[in-house]
Amino acid sequence: MQSTRAAPVIEFRDVSYQVAETHVLLNLTLQVQSGEILALLGRSGSGKTTTLKLVNRLVSPTSGEVLVNGVPNLNTDITRLRRSVGYVIQEVGLFPHFTVARNIGLVPNIEGWPEPRIRARVEELLQMVGLAPELASRYPHQLSGGQRQRVGVARALAADPQILLMDEPFGALDPLTRDELQREFLSLQRKLRKTVVFVTHDLREAMRLGSRIALMEAGKLVTILSPDEFLRSSDPWAAAYVKAFGDRLESIATEGKS
Amino acid sequence: MNFFRFILQNRSQVLELTAEHLWLVGLSTLFATLIGIPLGIVIVHWPRLNKPVLAGANIIQTVPSLALFGFLLPVPWLGDRADRLAILALTLYALLPIIRNTYTGIRGVDPAVLEAGRGMGLTESQLLLRVELPLAVSVILSGVRTAVVISVGLATIAAAIGAGGLGEFIFRGLAMVDNRVILAGAVPAALLALLADVGVGWLERRLQPR
Numbered sequence: 001m002q003s004t005r006a007a008p009v010i011e012f013r014d015v016s017y018q019v020a021e022t023h024v025l026l027n028l029t030l031q032v033q034s035g036e037i038l039a040l041l042g043r044s045g046s047g048k049t050t051t052l053k054l055v056n057r058l059v060s061p062t063s064g065e066v067l068v069n070g071v072p073n074l075n076t077d078i079t080r081l082r083r084s085v086g087y088v089i090q091e092v093g094l095f096p097h098f099t100v101a102r103n104i105g106l107v108p109n110i111e112g113w114p115e116p117r118i119r120a121r122v123e124e125l126l127q128m129v130g131l132a133p134e135l136a137s138r139y140p141h142q143l144s145g146g147q148r149q150r151v152g153v154a155r156a157l158a159a160d161p162q163i164l165l166m167d168e169p170f171g172a173l174d175p176l177t178r179d180e181l182q183r184e185f186l187s188l189q190r191k192l193r194k195t196v197v198f199v200t201h202d203l204r205e206a207m208r209l210g211s212r213i214a215l216m217e218a219g220k221l222v223t224i225l226s227p228d229e230f231l232r233s234s235d236p237w238a239a240a241y242v243k244a245f246g247d248r249l250e251s252i253a254t255e256g257k258s
Numbered sequence: 259m260n261f262f263r264f265i266l267q268n269r270s271q272v273l274e275l276t277a278e279h280l281w282l283v284g285l286s287t288l289f290a291t292l293i294g295i296p297l298g299i300v301i302v303h304w305p306r307l308n309k310p311v312l313a314g315a316n317i318i319q320t321v322p323s324l325a326l327f328g329f330l331l332p333v334p335w336l337g338d339r340a341d342r343l344a345i346l347a348l349t350l351y352a353l354l355p356i357i358r359n360t361y362t363g364i365r366g367v368d369p370a371v372l373e374a375g376r377g378m379g380l381t382e383s384q385l386l387l388r389v390e391l392p393l394a395v396s397v398i399l400s401g402v403r404t405a406v407v408i409s410v411g412l413a414t415i416a417a418a419i420g421a422g423g424l425g426e427f428i429f430r431g432l433a434m435v436d437n438r439v440i441l442a443g444a445v446p447a448a449l450l451a452l453l454a455d456v457g458v459g460w461l462e463r464r465l466q467p468r
Contacts, residue, residue, distance in 0.1 A: 056377055082379030093374025097392050106388075107378055155378070165377075 007070055009034045009163060009195040010055055015064035017050055024050050026219045028064070037189065037196040038224075039210030041203060041241070046216040048199045052165050055197065056085045068163070083107055086156030086194070090168040092148045094140040100126075100151050101136040107159045125154040130184055146177035153185070157192075164194045170205065182208055203245040207231075215241070261445075264438040272427075276446050279423035282341065282416055283409045283450070286348030290405055294353050295398060298360020299386065308361070315354035323347065323412050327419045344413065344421035351412055352405035359401025363394030396466040403458040410451040414443065424450075 008031035017025040025047040032038045040048040053059040054066050057078055065072045073081055094103050102109075104125055105118040113121070126133055129150040140148055149169060156164060170178045170185075186209060189196065200206050206213045207227040215222040215230075215237055222237045230238055231249055242249060265272055301308040321329075326347050330336055336343045367390050375385050391398075417425025427443025 058373070058377060079379045079381055082377060085377075087374065087377030089370060089374060089377070091368075091370035091374075093368070093370035093372075095371060095375070095389060096368070106380075110380070110384065152374075 006033060008032055009069060010197065011067040013065050013067065015054060015061045015066060017054065017059060018062040023219050028221055030214060030221060032195055032197060034195050035193040036211040037198055037209050039206035039213045040197060040199045040216060041206045041213050042216035043201055047219040048216050049167055052167055052197055052199050055165055056082050056087055083159055084161050086161040086164040088152050088156045088166045088169045090171045092152040094148060094151055096140050099136065100138050103151060104155045104158050111159060121158065125157060128188060129154045145173055146181060149173065149181060162195060164196045166196065167199045185209065203241045207249060261438045261441045265442050268442065272442060272446060275422065275424050275426055279413055279447065279450065282344050282348060282413045282421065282423050283406065286345045286409055287352055287402065287406050289349040290352035290356055291402055294356030295360050298357045299364065301361055302364045312358065315357050318350045319354050323415050324418060327416065331419060340419045340421035343419065344416035348409050348412055352409050355401040355404040360394065360398050363397030364390045366397065367393045396462050399458060399462040399465065403455060403462065406454040406458060407451050410447055410454060414447055
């Protein structure tokens, strides 16, 4: 576990987000350290996706502030901010009229990289996410769900962002593909050491991928624990999760962590 | 057979009126496209304008064409030349399908694609030009197609105010109670409509995203 003294890459300071009279998020204070995977765990409507979107300003807080690398993200140019933060969503959202190569190379292209550099980067990324180079010229509808999400991850990594935001990226995949992608993502992360915030409602996934698990309920942060601590926690919400997901969680918690 | 002989005998006039017809339809469709697509884009991004704009275009559609031509006749600069006036009226009629299809086409783009695009740091204009419009293009063009086909038919009525076009034959034929003359206007007009339909349809398929 990282030293908590190091400057956090992402920091939420007393952040609330309100729509009309409803508090989607209430007084969230949270730090994400460099190179860790923070799993935001909670059920639908707990505010975990909103938390994620506050980082790249797809949502702006009603009060409080979000700091990215020590700078309030409201002070950063929104386009610069978003291009420096990779974003992966469950629906993937690949551009259906672009080939895989153009999907992955879009941000580098907009950033004005020379064509050969983009091509080399696309090739490198395809290999990184375990896709054959021939797929570069395919269109999204010609890919399987797993391949599409691999492209989604590659696209998010294109401009080599320090931060990666992932909103249930493996949630729509069949169990075998999900398992495969989770495993590959962990080994990729060991190489890349991105700072990752990962939204999931699946405790197994949170245990497997997360360096720490932030449990959210009804717009509030309940607790942040390491996977091991989570298993033994006496917190009633955490215990409820452990109970709901049953046994064999211990083996997941210890598997594949560096 | 009489009809064909009539057309052959008057082929220079048939060609001339067809050319006039194309001029009226072509120019009005061009204007309607240049106005309609931006308006469609505007009402997607400012939903508050959605209702008034679509209602306006709808109301224009409900005005009978002959009446609209008549209403515009006394307008100063416009009334000076009948073709000007006809082009304006046809432009107004063509607006609705183009605005509506632009709106529908852009609204039909998968929200996940837009969210991913925004999250990646595309600006709103990059999103519009690189994602929304290319994905909506076939729906927009099918609106243009509808507009052209309607215009070809409506333009025949422009002859009533002296704007020319194939309607001349139709009105003359009606006055003379001569079917050959009516058909000499109606048949080429129908062919024009078909041709325009096929042409824009072809363009629509060419530009269709995968």
